C-alpha cells in the first residue's frame with residue numbers, strides 16, 4: 001500500500017482535494033489497490049503486456065501503486081500475453097478526483113454510474129452517499145460485471161451492479177425515483193444519450209468524458225434543466241476509452257478512404273500545425289465544429305491525416321515554405337479546418353468556455369454562451 005500513501009501525499013501537496021475534501025476521505029477509506037484484479041496489463045508503449053500478481057508481485061505493485069490508470073482488460077477480454085487496445089481500466093486517481101469533485105455528490109443522493117469496471121468508483125460513491133443514499137452502476141462486459149459485484153459485496157446494501165448497456169439509460173433498479181447524479185466513466189465520442197437525462201431529476205448533475213474523433217478529450221459537466229434539456233461546459237482535459245457503442249473509425253480507415261477516392265487537389269498551407277496541435281483552445285474549437293472528422297497526427301503534430309469515416313480525406317503537412325494539403329472526396333476537409341481556425345483566430349474562445357446542450361431530439365455545441373450554438 002506504499003503506492004497508495006505516496007499517491008495520496010502527492011495529491012494533497014498539489015491541492016487536488018481542495019474543492020471536495022470528501023473525495024480525500026473516500027479515497028483513504030477505499031484505496032484503488034483493493035479493486036485491482038490479479039491480472040492487469042502494463043502499458044509498454046505500442047503494446048499491453050499481461051502482469052499477474054501471483055507470479056510477478058513487484059511488477060503488479062509498480063503498476064497498481066503507480067500514478068497512471070491500471071488497465072484491467074484488453075481487446076474486450078483475452079487470455080493472450082499481449083494486447084492492443086485497452087478496453088477497461090481503473091482510472092488514474094487525479095482523473096477520479098476531478099470527476100467526483102465536478103459531480104459534487106452529497107449524502108443520501110441517488111447516483112447512476114455508467115462503466116462499473118473494477119467497481120472502485122462505485123465504492124467511492126457509496127462511501128459518500130452513505131446508508132440513506134443509493135448507487136446503481138452498469139457495466140457492459142459480463143465478466144467485468146461479475147467480478148465487480150464480488151468486490152462490491154461489502155457495499156451491497158448501497159450499491160446495485162447491473163449487467164447491460166449504459167447507453168440505454170436506467171433499467172429497473174432498486175432505486176425509487178430519478179437520479180440526482182450521473183457519473184459516466186466511458187467516453188462519449190459524439191452524442192450524449194438522452195436516456196441519461198430522461199431519468200435524472202431537475203437540477204441533477206452529469207459528468208462524462210467527451211472524446212470527439214478530432215482529439216481533445218475533456219470532462220463535460222451538464223446540469224439538467226426543464227423539459228428534458230441538460231446544458232454545461234467543459235471543465236478539464238481528460239483521456240478516456242470510449243463507450244463500446246461509440247467507438248469511432250480510427251486512423252486505420254484513412255488509406256481505405258483515400259484509395260477509394262484517389263482524385264485530389266493540392267492547397268498551400270501556411271499554418272503552423274504543430275503549434276495548433278498543442279493549443280487546447282484551437283483543438284477544442286476544431287473538435288466541436290467538426291464533430292465527424294477524425295484526426296491523426298505525427299509525433300510532433302506537424303503532419304495531419306483527416307477523414308470523415310465515409311468518403312473524404314485530407315493529408316496536411318506544414319513543412320516550412322512547402323506546406324500543403326492534399327484533399328480528396330466530396331468534402332474538402334482541410335478547407336473546413338482552415339475556416340474553423342480563422343473563426344477561432346477572431347473568436348478566441350477558451351477551451352473551457354465551450355459547452356454542450358442536449359435536448360430530447362438534438363444536441364448542440366456552443367462557444368461562450370448557449371445562444372452561440374450549432375448542431376452537432
Ligand SMILES: C[S@@+](CC[C@H](N)C(=O)[O-])C[C@H]1O[C@@H](n2cnc3c(N)ncnc32)[C@H](O)[C@@H]1O
Nearest residue numbers: 088115117118120121139140165166186243244
Ligand atoms: C475506464 S473504465 C471504468 C472504470 C471504473 N469506473 C472503475 O472504477 O474501475 C470504462 C468501463 O466502461 C465500460 N463500458 C463501455 N461502454 C459501456 C456501456 N455502453 N455501458 C456500460 N459500460 C460500458 C467498459 O467495459 C469499462 O469497463
